Amino acid sequence: MVMFTTERTPEPVPLEVAESARARRRGLLGRDGVEGALLLGPASAVHTLGMRFAIDVAYLDRRLRVLAVRTMRPGRLGLPRPRSRYVLEAEAGAMERWGVRRGAQVTLHGRRPRVRGGRGTAQPPPPRGATHARLCSRELPWSELT
Template sequence: MATFTTPGTPEPVPLEMAESARARRRGLLGRDGIEGALLMSPASAVHTLGMRFAIDVAYLDRTLRVVAVRTMNPGRVGLPRPRARHVLEARAGAMARWGVRRGVRITVRDR
């Protein structure tokens, strides 16, 4: 499993990678939560149809700089972000704790 950090992250955050089309389609569906975050790549939009919990969504550009962050409740469809190439998902409230906000670049590391 990989990890990610930002300049405001107190310690590395566990990161799951969803790189296949199947893994991106599934995302966090059917789960009761996640420890850390899920990075979907490539992706520019997400939905929460069938989700069991609210999530924070960070849209990232090709350099992993945050384009936008929003919280989505279950049963929503997010609009695609034109500059987004990757999407980072986590339990609602996590992005603020980790310092993930517009303009911040995340750093991904393999364990």
């Protein structure tokens, strides 16, 4: 089972990972609640059309650092967040209890999820000084080079 923590999380939080495109599209639709949180990736925007409950949404960058946290009521359409690579969804009020707020670092524990559209794992990108040849030798998808 995958769990996550932040610097302020009192105990590890259960995490469900949407590993396929179908799972990312479905998200929390059709559910009455969620135990823990759901990680979507790659993703930069979400909606709550057809949802039965309000959710907290945390937008994460490539290094799993929180860019923003919003609460969305059912029937809303969220705007895309620049630099967002992953989205963490949970029931409304949960992010505050867990200490997930802007600038917090999310750390994953347990089985390493596949969250890049079926390729790779949730790992930070190569260092800034990496050359094109070094990047190509790692066989990263084109989206990681742009």
